[in-house]
Amino acid sequence: xxxxxxxxxxxxxxxxxxxxxxxxxxxxxxxxxxxxxxxxxxxxxxxxxxxxxxxxxxxxxxxxxxxxxxxxxxxxxxxxxxxxxxxxxxxxxxxxxxxxxxxxxxxxxxxxxxx
Amino acid sequence: xxxxxxxxxxxxxxxxxxxxxxxxxxxxxxxxxxxxxxxxxxxxxxxxxxxxxxxxxxxxxxxxxxxxxxxxxxxxxxxxxxxxxxxxxxxxxxxxxxxxxxxxxxxxxxxx
Numbered sequence: 001x002x003x004x005x006x007x008x009x010x011x012x013x014x015x016x017x018x019x020x021x022x023x024x025x026x027x028x029x030x031x032x033x034x035x036x037x038x039x040x041x042x043x044x045x046x047x048x049x050x051x052x053x054x055x056x057x058x059x060x061x062x063x064x065x066x067x068x069x070x071x072x073x074x075x076x077x078x079x080x081x082x083x084x085x086x087x088x089x090x091x092x093x094x095x096x097x098x099x100x101x102x103x104x105x106x107x108x109x110x111x112x113x114x115x
Numbered sequence: 116x117x118x119x120x121x122x123x124x125x126x127x128x129x130x131x132x133x134x135x136x137x138x139x140x141x142x143x144x145x146x147x148x149x150x151x152x153x154x155x156x157x158x159x160x161x162x163x164x165x166x167x168x169x170x171x172x173x174x175x176x177x178x179x180x181x182x183x184x185x186x187x188x189x190x191x192x193x194x195x196x197x198x199x200x201x202x203x204x205x206x207x208x209x210x211x212x213x214x215x216x217x218x219x220x221x222x223x224x225x226x227x
Contacts, residue, residue, distance in 0.1 A: 004158075006158075033214065033215075035217075041219055041220075042121075042205060042217040042218055042219040042220045043159070043205065043215075043217040044217075045214045045215070045216070048214055056214065059214075091158060091159065093159075103149070103161050103164060104215060106151075106158040106159040106160070107158050108156075108157055108158040109157075109158050
């Protein structure tokens with residue numbers, strides 16, 4: 001049973017380009033969460049999605065960032081017109097039901113570097 | 116809104132010494148508490164959790180944490196650390212909402 005799969009593991013982009021990060025949740029998990037870890041900081045919640053629905057995007061920057069979790073395929077975090085401040089590790093987590101008492105399973109992360 | 120404070124950003128310790136990593140959270144009606152560990156260039160792994168019941172919870176590798184409601188704390192302890200325990204440790208809290216709130220992490224560095 002594969003865990004949460006994230007790709008790419010490392011991504012380098014120049015300022016102004018687009019970054020797409022993909023996350024395949026664990027088998028049987030229909031809830032996906034994205035977190036961002038800036039250098040020397042903890043993880044900050046970005047967005048929570050179920051299949052085809054955004055449930056909570058209170059942590060998403062208002063511009064340039066979007067997320068989706070289509071009926072088929074992985075969840076995608078998209079960052080348009082990247083800036084140096086977007087350089088961070090982006091972690092995806094999944095759970096079988098809504099979180100709270102349930103444990104999130106995390107992927108290994110995608111590390112974005114903006115030159 | 117929930118918040119988590121990890122008072123120590125770095126904790127250096129010698130091998131076989133005891134260690135305590137501190138975690139305090141903002142009060143709420145009910146909370147669930149977690150400790151996650153992150154080894155270099157890896158994702159987070161659950162170390163232990165408190166959901167209800169006994170206030171002392173243990174992990175399989177010798178760590179334990181005690182939920183103290185009056186102190187709003189969930190400190191992580193290990194009586195004798197190993198070199199392999201060197202990692203970043205994150206305390207996290209959730210209530211019945213949909214997301215975990217993490218502390219800023221404590222970097223445990225174990226020296227031989």
